[in-house]
Amino acid sequence: MNYIEIIGFLAAFSTTISFLPQAVKTIRTKDTSGISLSMYVVFTIGTFLWLMYGIMYPSLPVAVANAITFLFAGIILVYKIRYK
Amino acid sequence: MNYIEIIGFLAAFSTTISFLPQAVKTIRTKDTSGISLSMYVVFTIGTFLWLMYGIMYPSLPVAVANAITFLFAGIILVYKIRYK
Numbered sequence: 609m610n611y612i613e614i615i616g617f618l619a620a621f622s623t624t625i626s627f628l629p630q631a632v633k634t635i636r637t638k639d640t641s642g643i644s645l646s647m648y649v650v651f652t653i654g655t656f657l658w659l660m661y662g663i664m665y666p667s668l669p670v671a672v673a674n675a676i677t678f679l680f681a682g683i684i685l686v687y688k689i690r691y692k
Numbered sequence: 693m694n695y696i697e698i699i700g701f702l703a704a705f706s707t708t709i710s711f712l713p714q715a716v717k718t719i720r721t722k723d724t725s726g727i728s729l730s731m732y733v734v735f736t737i738g739t740f741l742w743l744m745y746g747i748m749y750p751s752l753p754v755a756v757a758n759a760i761t762f763l764f765a766g767i768i769l770v771y772k773i774r775y776k
Binding site for chain 2: 612616619622627628630637641643644648653654655660661664665
């Protein structure tokens with residue numbers, strides 16, 4: 609693995625794992641006032657499309673990273689709709 | 693362009709543009725109480741790493757999409773730090 613691939617994997621790990629503290633915060637506090645509904649609708653659809661792309665291309669890192677991000681973003685979206 | 697590539701471009705467009713309504717909402721309302729600081733620190737670093745990866749790999753769509761997302765996420769992060 610060369611250093612460009614290492615940067616790619618660090619990038620994928622960072623953008624995926626970053627949604628975990630947001631999901632935890634939203635579940636704990638149910639405070640969704642500052643969260644944009646439009647963002648999470650479009651973003652959740654986007655991660656689902658990335659998941660489809662990752663499965664069909666195929667690219668395992670893209671598929672796995674977006675399966676996890678889709679789950680986190682979906683949880684935040686459900687809370688935003690329920691507690692807005 | 694085949695249908696897998698179309699799905700990839702739709703995915704890139706969706707996850708990039710989704711941060712625009714969040715940035716607009718945050719700038720307008722300055723309401724950052726429900727936003728996770730940890731998420732935006734890690735996510736902004738992540739998009740910067742994707743940008744570096746896109747430049748070096750090189751992949752123009754990855755570079756362009758993440759340059760825009762880095763800008764949006766960076767604005768949200770600055771507001772979160774300033775108005776928390």
